[in-house]
Amino acid sequence: MLKKKQKKELKNFDTDLAKFVPQDLINQAKTEAQKEIFKLKLAELRQNQGIKQTDVDGFSQVSVSRIESRSDIKISTLIDYVHACGFDVEIKAVPRRNKKKEEFVLLKA
Structure with a gap:
């Protein structure tokens, strides 16, 4: 008689990762990933407008x-760059743990 195969329960990647990697390293990796995504989005913003770097x-x-290769940028430079690409900037503060997800606009430029 064949044994029934047990189904492996799929779990959340973050939860599984936390079992093997210290939380501070996970947080550091997430921060670095966000910086890389930011750089890509700046270039994508310009490219979607059909604007060349020149x-x-x-x-x-x-x-x-x-600017597009920096992971850290002054807000004033970001505003100037985004304006030059034909967009406005809005910076919001969003609570991390509040279920209401109230957003507070810090800057509109």
Whole structure:
């Protein structure tokens, strides 16, 4: 008689990872991942507008390249860059643990 195969229960990746990796390393990896995503989104923002690096008003191609490869940027530079790409900036504060998900707008530019 064949044994019934037991189904493996799929669990949350974060939960499974926490069993093997210290939480501080997980948090550090998430922070680094967010920085990389931010860089990609800046370039994507410009590209979706059909703007070449050489055509961003007020910025040289070298400056645009540096901005898009930085993981940390001054808010004033971000605002200028986003404006040059034809967008506005809105920075919000969102509670981490509050289920209401109230958002507080900190900056509209």
